[in-house]
């Protein structure tokens with residue numbers, strides 16, 4: 404089934420320019436841009452905006468899938484609260500395999516600004532921060548220029564569309580570390596504190612940035628909001644092929660013919676993404692498995708590639724939607740080596756706060772290195788399983804370490820014979836076929 | 842001593858946050874932009890300017906991977922080591938650069954032109970293997986392109 408959709412079916416990317424340059428303010432407005440913000444602030448109460456988003460079934464696109472409208476509702480404080488509130492857009496995007504938020508910020512900066520302004524209106528925030536990872540210099544420049552343009556034109560700032568609503572958007576460039584993407588660590592980062600996660604409770608929605616009620620949302624989540632306000636909750640639900648609302652900006656990377664990003668209905672199958680969009684595997688390679696939702700999700704085997712990319716379906720095959728960013732493992736790449744590489748990332752990026760993570764992940768990395776290098780024993784494989792069993796949510800202070808265990812847990816299940824072969828042959832059986840540069 | 846220009850740029854960020862100490866990351870980045878790295882002396886000056894302890898500022902500066910606490914070359918090459926680039930051969934790319942520049946990861950060429958650093962996923966997995974030079978993305982990088990990429994950074 405090739406793509407017959409129209410821009411209206413692709414609220415996030417339908418109007419992107421073919422030349423890759425960012426959509427300017429003029430073009431954005433010509434396509435109806437900032438109309439949703441106008442509608443929200445001039446004709447809807449903030450609670451109504453939250454209700455529509457709740458009904459739309461929009462779930463967070465940052466990896467955890469929390470219902471967006473419900474989160475906004477938690478930040479409601481009632482009329483007696485006179486203090487500040489904050490909205491934060493999470494553009495840290497350092498999960499291995501993820502680059503969807505970059506595509507949105509580089510291509511359609513005003514969509515994000517409009518989504519942020521509407522979200523700020525819904526939760527009652529007059530200040531919204533946009534947190535951008537250090538390496539996204541281009542996104543950073545494009546977003547800063549767009550903020551200045553939007554302010555100049557009166558879409559941000561004081562008394563927007565003549566309403567009583569004021570909002571400022573403040574970009575913040577980070578300085579590199581994956582943990583800054585974790586919502587509460589991100590708040591510490593913005594406050595200039597060491598960016599380690601915070602204890603919950605209290606939840607951010609009651610005591611977040613500078614202890615004020617704060618909503619943190621992913622960039623893609625916020626980009627979904629304007630079209631929901633314009634077209635309504637049912638329209639958004641109907642975009643999806645499954646019961647979960649909306650489209651998803653899926654990406655595919657690995658040794659496929661056309662790695663890239665495509666906005667498609669939630670519930671599009673992995674196989675369709677790989678074959679129709681990513682152009683299949685490069686000559687001579689076959690797909691063994693995929694990580695469907697980025698580095699912190701479990702492997703889905705080739706036999707299950709018809710699984711729809713949505714939360715409920717992926718759970719049934721032992722994985723998660725995560726960030727919806729597919730990484731392909733091919734038959735000439737060693738699964739043990741791939742896991743070693745992934746756990747190296749998580750061990751290095753551990754913030755060091757809790758022992759199961761900073762000790763455990765380093766040990767996991769060492770064990771995988773030994774096994775990959777042909778120095779491992781059967782007992783080492785057992786030790787890996789022991790870590791998988793112990794490093795669970797509730798045992799660690801945040802979800803970095805349990806997330807790191809998801810590919811490993813599924814890898815030990817699906818590729819056990821590869822682990823054993825490394826131990827028996829004292830080498831990597833696939834090394835000769837191996838990876839090639841270029 | 843912070844320069845007047847640095848001081849001015851850092852002061853401009855005070856209005857963005859509820860507290861002056863929140864300008865720490867901006868301050869470190871501003872200093873690094875003008876000097877290439879953040880020396881012990883610059884760190885102490887910034888701490889004083891923000892009214893925070895040198896220790897707490899150091900615990901931030903050393904936490905962030907993009908704050909350089911050692912001098913770097915005129916250009917900083919960062920090679921992505923994460924999973925998609927690894928699948929696409931980043932280890933071989935690094936080995937090629939090691940050879941071509943006669944430096945290991947974390948080292949600076951004898952002429953002070955390049956520092957070679959490893960980096961985690963650059964969010965450019967569709968362009969694997971990817972590398973970044975002075976904040977500019979290059980990828981997919983093939984062996985035949987390396988000389989012409991390097992020549993863009995004299």
Ligand SMILES: Cc1cc2nc3c(=O)[nH]c(=O)nc-3n(C[C@H](O)[C@H](O)[C@H](O)COP(=O)(O)O)c2cc1C
Pocket residue numbers: 462463464465466467468469471493494495496497498581582583584585586587619620621622624625801802803806
């Ligand atoms: C270690 C770690 C890193 C994370 N990195 C990001 C990130 O880069 N971007 C993001 O949106 N969410 C990230 N998250 C999820 C956030 O904690 C949070 O759930 C999300 O920003 C909420 O937005 P959403 O509900 O719109 O998805 C991360 C979580 C963890 C545990």
Ligand code: SF4
Pocket residue numbers: 582599600752753754755756757758760761799800801802803804805
């Ligand atoms: S799980 Fe890891 S990253 Fe999270 S708080 Fe503990 S040490 Fe830090």
Ligand code: FES
Pocket residue numbers: 499500501921922923924925926927961962963964965966967969971
């Ligand atoms: S893994 Fe290298 S850019 Fe993502």
